[in-house]
Amino acid sequence: MIIDTRYLFLRLGQALLVLLLAFTAAFILLSLIPGDGVTARFADPALGLSADQVAEIRTETGADEPWFSRYLLALGGFFTGNFGFSVQTGAAVSTIIAAALPSTAVLALSGFTTALVLAVVIAVLATFGPATGPLSWVRRVLDSVPSLFISIPVFWLGILLIQVFSFQLGVVSVVSPGPAEALVLPTLTVAVPLSAPIAQVLIRSITDVKASGFVKVTSAKGASELWILVHTVARNAVLPGLTIIGLVFGELVAGAVVTETVFGRNGIGQITAQAVTHRDNPILLAVVVIATFAYVIINLIVDLLYPIIDVRLRSQASTASAGAFRSSTKADASTRRALATTAGSVGVDLGWDESSEPGRSPASHETKGPRS
Amino acid sequence: MSLFTAITRTSPEATRPGRSRRANAIGPATIVSALILLIAVLWALFPSLFTHHDPNDGGDTAALLAPSLDHWFGTDQTGRDAFTRVVYGASQSLLAALVAVGVGLIVGTAIGLIAGTRRGWLDDVLMRFIDVLLSIPAILLSLSIVIVLGFGTINAAIAVGVTAIAQFARLARSEAVRINTSDFVAAAYGSGGTFFSVLFRHILPNSISPVLSLAVLQIGSAILQISTLGFLGYGTPPPTPEWGLIIAEGRNFVATAWWLTVFPGLVVMAIVLATHQIGNTLRKATS
Numbered sequence: 001m002i003i004d005t006r007y008l009f010l011r012l013g014q015a016l017l018v019l020l021l022a023f024t025a026a027f028i029l030l031s032l033i034p035g036d037g038v039t040a041r042f043a044d045p046a047l048g049l050s051a052d053q054v055a056e057i058r059t060e061t062g063a064d065e066p067w068f069s070r071y072l073l074a075l076g077g078f079f080t081g082n083f084g085f086s087v088q089t090g091a092a093v094s095t096i097i098a099a100a101l102p103s104t105a106v107l108a109l110s111g112f113t114t115a116l117v118l119a120v121v122i123a124v125l126a127t128f129g130p131a132t133g134p135l136s137w138v139r140r141v142l143d144s145v146p147s148l149f150i151s152i153p154v155f156w157l158g159i160l161l162i163q164v165f166s167f168q169l170g171v172v173s174v175v176s177p178g179p180a181e182a183l184v185l186p187t188l189t190v191a192v193p194l195s196a197p198i199a200q201v202l203i204r205s206i207t208d209v210k211a212s213g214f215v216k217v218t219s220a221k222g223a224s225e226l227w228i229l230v231h232t233v234a235r236n237a238v239l240p241g242l243t244i245i246g247l248v249f250g251e252l253v254a255g256a257v258v259t260e261t262v263f264g265r266n267g268i269g270q271i272t273a274q275a276v277t278h279r280d281n282p283i284l285l286a287v288v289v290i291a292t293f294a295y296v297i298i299n300l301i302v303d304l305l306y307p308i309i310d311v312r313l314r315s316q317a318s319t320a321s322a323g324a325f326r327s328s329t330k331a332d333a334s335t336r337r338a339l340a341t342t343a344g345s346v347g348v349d350l351g352w353d354e355s356s357e358p359g360r361s362p363a364s365h366e367t368k369g370p371r372s
Numbered sequence: 373m374s375l376f377t378a379i380t381r382t383s384p385e386a387t388r389p390g391r392s393r394r395a396n397a398i399g400p401a402t403i404v405s406a407l408i409l410l411i412a413v414l415w416a417l418f419p420s421l422f423t424h425h426d427p428n429d430g431g432d433t434a435a436l437l438a439p440s441l442d443h444w445f446g447t448d449q450t451g452r453d454a455f456t457r458v459v460y461g462a463s464q465s466l467l468a469a470l471v472a473v474g475v476g477l478i479v480g481t482a483i484g485l486i487a488g489t490r491r492g493w494l495d496d497v498l499m500r501f502i503d504v505l506l507s508i509p510a511i512l513l514s515l516s517i518v519i520v521l522g523f524g525t526i527n528a529a530i531a532v533g534v535t536a537i538a539q540f541a542r543l544a545r546s547e548a549v550r551i552n553t554s555d556f557v558a559a560a561y562g563s564g565g566t567f568f569s570v571l572f573r574h575i576l577p578n579s580i581s582p583v584l585s586l587a588v589l590q591i592g593s594a595i596l597q598i599s600t601l602g603f604l605g606y607g608t609p610p611p612t613p614e615w616g617l618i619i620a621e622g623r624n625f626v627a628t629a630w631w632l633t634v635f636p637g638l639v640v641m642a643i644v645l646a647t648h649q650i651g652n653t654l655r656k657a658t659s
Contacts, residue, residue: 017500018500018503018504018507019507021500021501021503021504022504022507022508025504025508026508026516029516029517029520030516030519030520033520147645147648147649148645150648151592151596151641151644151645151648152637152641153596153599153600153603153616153619153637153640153641153644154600155599155600155603155604155616155619155620156619156633156636156637156640156641159619159622159623159626159633159637160633160634160637162626163626163630163633163634167626167627167630168630249509250509250510250511253509253511253512254509254510254511254600257511257515257604258600258603258604261604262623272512272515273604275519276515276518276519276604276606277604277605277606279519281519284512284515284516284519287512288508288512288513288516291508291509291512292507292508292509292512295507295508295509296507
């Protein structure tokens with residue numbers, strides 16, 4: 001068995017717990033604190049509903065129930081795909097989201113793929129580009145590209161692309177672009193900031209792998225740069241890359257919200273922005289819960305992929321403790337360090353506390369200092 | 373050791389061969405970054421020193437003038453000087469960024485230090501809470517806060533600050549765990565120190581410098597996130613200038629007045645880049 005069953009269930013249980021807690025937090029924030037969305041919508045005198053009719057609607061929608069049964073109702077609703085009703089339009093939230101999802105999925109997928117290609121190109125050129133000679137500037141410039149990309153306001157980038165490609169050059173039509181044409185600029189807008197953390201981590205891990213002994217040996221045996229890149233470095237750099245891919249999902253969501261607003265694309269991002277503008281809490285709650293679900297699941301898959309990709313981690317994974325998040329990467333301490341520092345510098349939190357392992361392990365509970 | 377003496381100390385990384393070439397020393401990039409930040413702070417504190425135009429009243433100036441010596445960034449649809457609005461916007465944007473980082477720093481550090489010093493069940497509970505904060509994509513978390521608090525500069529700043537809590541908490545916790553095992557902490561407890569006296573006298577002072585360098589690093593991303601909320605219309609209400617709002621207003625004129633979006637965006641980018649540079653220099657010096 002590649003993945004230890006105990007580890008699998010531990011990670012699965014942990015993911016479920018975080019999801020349940022995240023749902024609870026979002027429910028408290030968006031449903032309990034603001035109070036009564038039903039009255040806010042239907043008690044409007046312009047609608048001409050009598051007090052009795054409002055009371056009837058309140059009973060039907062469960063707004064009169066005590067908070068705990070409302071919580072259970074909402075939780076049950078999320079399991080059955082019933083996310084409640086929009087305060088603004090009265091339509092079912094599930095219908096609204098289902099209608100917007102395909103457009104966002106296409107944008108996210110194309111943006112993510114482009115970001116990945118961009119990141120690999122930047123990272124390879126920044127590490128394998130000419131070190132000396134007239135073209136050595138390429139390497140230096142590309143090395144600082146990630147920190148430049150991470151500093152660009154995404155909404156501004158979108159506007160800039162429209163300005164340059166639609167108005168100055170007239171390459172992409174703003175009036176009636178085809179479906180593929182309409183996707184080009186939004187994809188770039190999503191991809192540029194997304195590529196930065198991926199490229200940064202790849203640059204650091206390629207640099208580290210290149211400096212390690214086995215690569216020097218391979219090189220001394222007469223292997224070409226290209227051979228080293230393909231056969232030794234790429235294979236070893238893929239693991240940190242995988243981790244960061246799981247973690248940039250949050251950036252992807254932010255990119256979708258901003259990009260869809262700038263380009264006027266109908267999708268989850270635009271719906272989210274409109275929900276905030278109109279104080280439409282049920283829609284925002286559904287988006288938060290769905291996005292969190294996707295985020296947790298993606299990272300769970302990444303975690304479970306480690307032992308499959310890297311044989312060295314298989315024995316480690318089985319001894320992982322429940323408390324140590326992402327503990328399966330413990331084996332490769334240098335990779336962890338490289339990831340943590342580079343990701344930190346581009347504003348991505350890997351969700352590791354760097355020195356938590358000694359504290360988390362059972363042994364240290366015995367050596368723990370006295371406390372009041 | 374203060375942060376500033378820490379910078380001048382040669383970090384062990386610098387002497388190791390094969391490490392990144394210009395990462396550690398105070399290079400020209402760091403000096404330029406410091407100058408950019410200094411200018412931004414002066415804009416926020418004394419905007420009238422840098423421009424003699426009014427940020428909210430264009431007077432009888434022509435609308436949508438192209439950039440010139442008199443109007444560096446051109447003028448907008450009501451004849452207001454775009455450069456002046458960017459200069460006056462600094463106080464809103466930088467204040468909001470400071471509030472955001474302050475919220476993250478204070479709440480996050482408190483959670484992290486208490487969790488890392490107290491350990492036990494409280495540690496587990498607090499860290500699960502941090503896991504939850506991390507599991508919600510940052511933009512959605514800040515939008516959820518903003519929808520509850522209402523729109524406005526400070527509310528948007530608090531919303532952005534909440535998304536930074538997790539990072540500060542994790543860093544502070546790992547520092548507290550490290551320091552908690554040292555001999556002087558055991559000695560402090562042994563000589564009658566209480567939990568809070570040890571926390572404030574030993575754990576906090578010894579863990580503060582990496583936490584503060586993270587704070588500097590976070591200012592850049594806070595500026596970006598706040599300008600995003602401002603752009604979406606949840607931050608500072610018009611006509612008060614705020615960088616995200618300025619770009620949102622200029623967006624309506626992309627076809628005719630490119631300068632209304634290009635220049636403010638470049639300013640934001642330069643300032644964010646500068647805070648990242650300074651933050652990274654500080655972090656390398658303190659870690």
